[in-house]
Amino acid sequence: EDKVVQSPLSLVVHEGDTVTLNCSYEVTNFRSLLWYKQEKKAPTFLFMLTSSGIEKKSGRLSSILDKKELFSILNITATQTGDSAVYLCAVESNTDKLIFGTGTRLQVFP
Amino acid sequence: DGGITQSPKYLFRKEGQNVTLSCEQNLNHDAMYWYRQDPGQGLRLIYYSQIVNDFQKGDIAEGYSVSREKKESFPLTVTSAQKNPTAFYLCASSIQNRGRAFFGQGTRLTVV
Numbered sequence: 001e002d003k004v005v006q007s008p009l010s011l012v013v014h015e016g017d018t019v020t021l022n023c024s025y026e027v028t029n030f031r032s033l034l035w036y037k038q039e040k041k042a043p044t045f046l047f048m049l050t051s052s053g054i055e056k057k058s059g060r061l062s063s064i065l066d067k068k069e070l071f072s073i074l075n076i077t078a079t080q081t082g083d084s085a086v087y088l089c090a091v092e093s094n095t096d097k098l099i100f101g102t103g104t105r106l107q108v109f110p
Numbered sequence: 111d112g113g114i115t116q117s118p119k120y121l122f123r124k125e126g127q128n129v130t131l132s133c134e135q136n137l138n139h140d141a142m143y144w145y146r147q148d149p150g151q152g153l154r155l156i157y158y159s160q161i162v163n164d165f166q167k168g169d170i171a172e173g174y175s176v177s178r179e180k181k182e183s184f185p186l187t188v189t190s191a192q193k194n195p196t197a198f199y200l201c202a203s204s205i206q207n208r209g210r211a212f213f214g215q216g217t218r219l220t221v222v
Binding site for chain 2: 031042090095096097101
């Protein structure tokens with residue numbers, strides 16, 4: 001059975017801290033891994049990763065994929081209160097099946 | 111404006127009734143998805159469709175049905191067989207083979 005596991009489930013930090021969110025997966029016919037941020041309703045896209053070892057960056061956020069060990073990490077440096085959200089990891093198979101993990105709830109306090 | 115529209119935003123249903131959630135997209139995407147999200151949980155896949163007139167069950171399809179008669183539309187019916195239907199439902203679409211799903215704003219279904 002395809003599955004995506006995220007850790008930790010919840011994280012509480014202070015502004016300025018750096019956090020690392022983990023995502024491991026077991027998916028048949030892997031095509032890509034995606035990270036999303038969900039604040040209220042609709043998740044918003046952050047990154048799509050298809051190749052191992054190539055870091056994707058967007059401002060204070062970065063992510064990398066290891067296809068040999070079947071995991072990805074999402075790093076957020078110098079966290080701000082606006083980073084508070086649920087971060088979702090999803091894995092897409094080559095049949096377009098898109099499976100999500102349970103998410104990591106990040107709370108950033110001033 | 112291009113995007114995905116889900117309606118209604120809030121829906122109340124009496125036990126034993128079927129209800130249909132609407133999802134329409136004008137992004138010309140081939141693939142469409144329905145997810146269920148419970149409080150404090152991630153997204154669980156109900157059904158997905160790669161092309162018109164074809165769809166596949168996800169991990170929690172029991173008690174739900176879908177149709178894909180048009181590329182733009184992928185309605186989800188929550189049947190009376192679904193024992194615990196109260197949840198937040200999200201619809202998404204993507205270009206086939208290209209990942210990066212786009213999401214609607216969701217429908218919150220409550221059984222009363």
